[in-house]
Amino acid sequence: xxxxxxxxxxxxxxxxxxxxxxxxxxxxxxxxxxxxxxxxxxxxxxxxxxxxxxxxxxxxxxxxxxxxxxxxxxxxxxxxxxxxxxxxxxxxxxxxxxxxxxxxxxxxxxxxxxxxxxxxxxxxxxxxxxxxxxxxxxxxxxxxxxxxxxxxxxxxxxxxxxxxxxxxxxxxxxxxxxxxxxxxxxxxxxxxxxxxxxxxxxxxxxxxxxxxxxxxxxxxxxxxxxxxxxxxxxxxxxxxxxxxxxxxxxxxxxxxxxxxxxxxxxxxxxxxxxxxxxxxxxxxxxxxxxxxxxxxxxxxxxxxxxxxxxxxxxxxxxxxxxxxxxxxxxxxxxxxxxxxx
Amino acid sequence: xxxxxxxxxxxxxxxxxxxxxxxxxxxxxxxxxxxxxxxxxxxxxxxxxxxxxxxxxxxxxxxxxxxxxxxxxxxxxxxxxxxxxxxxxxxxxxxxxxxxxxxxxxxxxxxxxxxxxxxxxxxxxxxxxxxxxxxxxxxxxxxxxxxxxxxxxxxxxxxxxxxxxxxxxxxxxxxxxxxxxxxxxxxxxxxxxxxxxxxxxxxxxxxxxxxxxxxxxxxxxxxxxxxxxxxxxxxxxxxxxxxxxxxxxxxxxxxxxxxxx
Ligand SMILES: Nc1ncnc2c1ncn2[C@@H]1O[C@H](COP(=O)(O)OP(=O)(O)OP(=O)(O)O)[C@@H](O)[C@H]1O
Ligand SMILES: [Mg+2]
Numbered sequence: 001x002x003x004x005x006x007x008x009x010x011x012x013x014x015x016x017x018x019x020x021x022x023x024x025x026x027x028x029x030x031x032x033x034x035x036x037x038x039x040x041x042x043x044x045x046x047x048x049x050x051x052x053x054x055x056x057x058x059x060x061x062x063x064x065x066x067x068x069x070x071x072x073x074x075x076x077x078x079x080x081x082x083x084x085x086x087x088x089x090x091x092x093x094x095x096x097x098x099x100x101x102x103x104x105x106x107x108x109x110x111x112x113x114x115x116x117x118x119x120x121x122x123x124x125x126x127x128x129x130x131x132x133x134x135x136x137x138x139x140x141x142x143x144x145x146x147x148x149x150x151x152x153x154x155x156x157x158x159x160x161x162x163x164x165x166x167x168x169x170x171x172x173x174x175x176x177x178x179x180x181x182x183x184x185x186x187x188x189x190x191x192x193x194x195x196x197x198x199x200x201x202x203x204x205x206x207x208x209x210x211x212x213x214x215x216x217x218x219x220x221x222x223x224x225x226x227x228x229x230x231x232x233x234x235x236x237x238x239x240x241x242x243x244x245x246x247x248x249x250x251x252x253x254x255x256x257x258x259x260x261x262x263x264x265x266x267x268x269x270x271x272x273x274x275x276x277x278x279x280x281x282x283x284x285x286x287x288x289x290x291x292x293x294x295x296x297x298x299x300x301x302x303x304x305x306x307x308x309x310x311x312x313x314x315x316x317x318x319x320x321x322x323x324x325x326x327x328x329x330x331x332x333x334x335x336x337x338x339x340x341x
Numbered sequence: 342x343x344x345x346x347x348x349x350x351x352x353x354x355x356x357x358x359x360x361x362x363x364x365x366x367x368x369x370x371x372x373x374x375x376x377x378x379x380x381x382x383x384x385x386x387x388x389x390x391x392x393x394x395x396x397x398x399x400x401x402x403x404x405x406x407x408x409x410x411x412x413x414x415x416x417x418x419x420x421x422x423x424x425x426x427x428x429x430x431x432x433x434x435x436x437x438x439x440x441x442x443x444x445x446x447x448x449x450x451x452x453x454x455x456x457x458x459x460x461x462x463x464x465x466x467x468x469x470x471x472x473x474x475x476x477x478x479x480x481x482x483x484x485x486x487x488x489x490x491x492x493x494x495x496x497x498x499x500x501x502x503x504x505x506x507x508x509x510x511x512x513x514x515x516x517x518x519x520x521x522x523x524x525x526x527x528x529x530x531x532x533x534x535x536x537x538x539x540x541x542x543x544x545x546x547x548x549x550x551x552x553x554x555x556x557x558x559x560x561x562x563x564x565x566x567x568x569x570x571x572x573x574x575x576x577x578x579x580x581x582x583x584x585x586x587x588x589x590x591x592x593x594x595x596x597x598x599x600x601x602x
Contacts (some may be wrong), residue, residue, distance in 0.1 A: 208451045209459040211440070215448055218437035225399060225435045227420035227449030236459060285439035 023279040023286070027294040030277075034298060038305035050308055058187065060304035061297075064274075065193035066255075068296040069248040071271040072193075072200050073135075073241030075292045078275050079204075080237050081217040081284025082149035086138060086156035087245035087271055090131050091264025092164040094249035098127030099173040099259035102180035111173055120179035127250045128243050134160060135242020139235030157268065164261040174258040184255025192251055196244065201289040213237060217284030273320070274299055277327040283335055298323070347374030349408070350513060350544050351396065356405035358391050365391040367568040369405070373513070378535070378545040380555040383565030383588055389548045390432050392565070393517050397429045398422040410512060420449070426512030430519050432548075434502050438491040442483060443472035445490055446505045475508040476500075479534045496527030503534055510543055517548040532558060552581050566590055 035051060042050035051057070070087045077084045100111035102123035110116050134156060141152040182188070204210035212233055215223045224230050248267070253259040278295030280287025299320070306316040351373040358366040366388045373379055381389050394400045396407055398416025407414050409425060416422040419429070429435075436445050447468045453461035472486055481500040483493070490498055499519060506514050516535075520528040535558055538545055549555050555562055556576060564572045564587040572587045 203460060206462050207457075207460045208453060208463060211444055211448075211451060211463060212459075214439055215437040215444070218439040219435070221433070222435035222437050223448065225397075225419045225429070225431060226437075227418075227423055229420075233459070285437070 024288060024291045024294060027277065027279050027291055027298070031294050031298050031301065034305075035301050038301060038308065041305075041309060045309060050305065056304060056308065058190075060300040061190050062187065063303055064296045064300040065190045066248050066252050067267050067270045067299075068193045068274065068293065069189075069196050069251065070241075070245050070267055071274040071292050071296060072196050072289055073244035074268070074271040075275040075278070075280050075287050075289060076200065076204065076213055076237050077149070077241045078272070078280045078282060079213050079217045079284060079287045080234060081220065082142060082234070082238070083153065083272065083282075084138065084238065084241050085150065085153040085268050086134065086160055087241065087248075088264040088267035088269070089157045089160035089164065090134055090242055090245035091249040091252060091267055092259075092261055093134075093160040093167070094127045094131045094246035095253040095259035095263045096164050096167045096173055096261060097130050098123040098180075098246075098250045099176060099253045100167070101126055102176040102253075103173070104175050104177050107175035110175070111168060117177060120177065120183070123176075123180055124183070124250055127246045131246020131249070132239050132243040135239040135245075136235050138242065139238030140231075142238065143231035143234040161261070164263075167261070170261055172258050172260045173253075176254065176257060181254055181257055184251050184253070184257075189251050189255060192247070196247070197289050197293055200240075204289060209233075209236070214285055217286075219285075270299065273324040273327070276331060277323060281331050281335070282328065283331075295327075347376060348411075349373070350375045350377075350410060351546075352408040353396065354406040354408070356392070356395060356407065357403045358388075358395055358400065359403045364568050366395065366402075369570050371563065371570065373544055373546065376539075376542045376544060377561065378539055378547065378559040379561045379563055380559040381546060381548045381563050381565060382550070382552065382555060382584060386567075387565040387588075388568040389565055390517055391568075393429065393431070393515055393546070393548065396422070397427060397515065399431075423449075423509070426510065428506035428510035428514050430502050430506045430514075430516040432517040432521075434498055436490050436498055436502055439489055441489055442476075442486040442501055443468040445501060446472045446475060446508065450509075475504050479504040479507050479537065480530060481534075495522050496524060496530075499523055499527065500530060500534075503531055507534055507538060510538075513544050513546070514538060515546045515548075518550065519547070520549070520551065520554065528554070552584055555584075556581065564588055 038050045042048060070091065074084050074087060101115055101118055102120070103110040103116050105116035107116070138153050138156050141147050142149050204213065212223065212228050215226070215228065216230055216233060220230060249264060252263055274295035275287060275292045276282060276295070277298055278287070278291030278293070280291060302319060302323070303316060306313070349372060351371070353369055353371045356366060356369040356371070369392060371392070381392065383389050395402045398419045398421050401415070409427070414425065416425070422429070437448060440448070443465070452464040452467050454464050455461065469486065476483060479500070481504050483497055483501070490501065493501070499522070503516065503519055506516070520531050523531065532554065535545060535547065545559070547555070547559060560576055562574050562576060562579065562584060563570060564574070564584060566588060571590070574583065
């Protein structure tokens with residue numbers, strides 16, 4: 001190769017193959033730095049360590065893992081160049097649906113008195129299918145009517161929330177079977193998150209689905225003329241995102257032993273923020289589940305750090321907002337650098 | 342006409358495309374024979390790319406017929422055209438910037454270990470090796486195939502797109518201004534790829550503004566003006582002046598302006 005390097009196309013670009021470390025590395029550094037800041041503040045203001053406390057760390061991960069499940073789906077949507085605002089509402093709607101099919105017979109005011117003590121597969125299966133179906137509707141609207149994803153999923157967001165309220169006329173649904181409740185018990189939400197994250201990380205990296213997801217986000221026109229059925233693919237991606245939102249709804253309901261129409265409010269924004277903080281580009285084509293997981297952990301550290309320092313929850317929201325803005329600005333800045341080439 | 346004896350590979354009859362009131366392509370009767378290399382020339386907006394989009398299934402024509410390889414076809418999408426053995430290098434490169442070279446070469450026709458529908462596992466080894474040899478046969482040199490397209494020069498990108506088409510084309514290859522943005526060396530390289538295709542006997546439609554290149558490379562030149570085919574001349578029986586006058590619509594002399602036509 002060396003002797004031909006001066007002819008042909010190599011000559012035109014010797015310097016662009018600069019060493020690149022994965023974008024996730026920066027996020028990881030960010031996570032460490034934020035954790036260390038709280039560690040230092042811990043010693044200064046509380047007189048003990050923030051990080052060296054296993055219980056605190058478990059609760060920290062537990063708190064964010066349910067939104068993390070959503071974020072795994074949202075990351076894939078954003079990689080295609082889209083957005084999904086409906087996931088928080090789908091959490092609410094599917095939590096209600098699943099819980100209404102998971103009630104015990106000993107509770108006399110069950111939503112469906114004839115459908116109690118069902119095997120756990122029923123509420124889980126029906127809940128997941130409803131999420132999947134709602135996601136397919138999102139995807140079909142976006143792919144076939146060319147409505148911008150923002151608007152299509154905004155419509156689903158309002159509709160699904162309305163459905164959740166209508167379903168029991170606003171009443172919470174409680175008293176699940178032990179089997180259903182077990183889904184959310186202990187560290188199970190974290191384990192479910194890990195399973196989902198590992199699965200989709202591998203799928204994105206090693207399957208045709210993954211490669212095409214990135215291709216569509218990179219250049220939709222190119223994907224189309226290369227023979228990819230972009231419409232079908234988008235439906236699949238949004239369907240998976242809906243299914244994962246439903247899974248989060250099921251876990252949330254099982255953990256809380258109750259489902260409320262207001263469950264999951266604002267989760268969609270937290271999930272989007274986790275993805276963007278984790279390096280997923282809002283303009284599509286780039287992102288990873290590992291990055292999103294790191295973004296999720298940054299969220300966790302901030303929430304639990306503020307609790308640890310006994311600071312007001314209001315500050316927490318404001319800092320969260322600021323970090324999201326920083327992440328988006330960084331993304332836009334990166335895009336602009338690219339555009340200049 | 343020298344090429345009259347070959348089998349017809351592509352023919353259009355009264356092919357027409359209107360975008361609302363814009364008559365981008367009007368009543369085009371075009372013929373391409375097996376093994377023949379032809380060029381399509383014409384001013385900006387003459388309808389060259391529109392013609393390419395109609396015969397490759399990217400768009401559906403308003404009216405008219407397309408015959409390919411002996412049968413009437415109406416490709417509903419680029420996949421169908423590709424399945425018939427037509428490969429296209431579009432004017433706006435159809436590459437996914439965030440993917441590497443093998444992923445782009447095999448975009449839409451990925452190789453897998455076993456079929457699990459969309460969740461089939463990619464055979465990256467095989468695609469990597471085939472990409473390497475594809476680039477070798479087309480003479481394209483790219484230092485690192487794992488590099489993302491985004492980090493490559495315009496010339497390298499163009500060569501990737503052309504290698505992709507050259508590798509997979511079996512019956513027809515179409516290039517829409519493949520050297521428009523390239524430097525001298527890269528242009529020479531693309532022209533070499535085209536000569537290689539001629540040797541392999543694969544028919545080519547080359548859209549180009551570069552008359553020197555056209556006269557160098559192809560057998561026959563089709564001239565477009567304002568959506569219409571205004572002439573087809575054999576390379577051996579013409580020169581730059583005749584082509585320019587056809588392009589501008591000035592039949593005699595090339596120094597006059599065409600504004601009054
Ligand atoms: N999608 C579209 N909608 C409306 N008009 C279009 C569309 N695509 C092309 N046109 C118009 O059709 C005409 C022909 O365009 P086309 O792209 O085929 O030109 P061209 O010959 O390829 O030009 P160039 O040399 O600049 O590439 C132009 O007037 C263009 O504005
Ligand atoms: Mg054009």
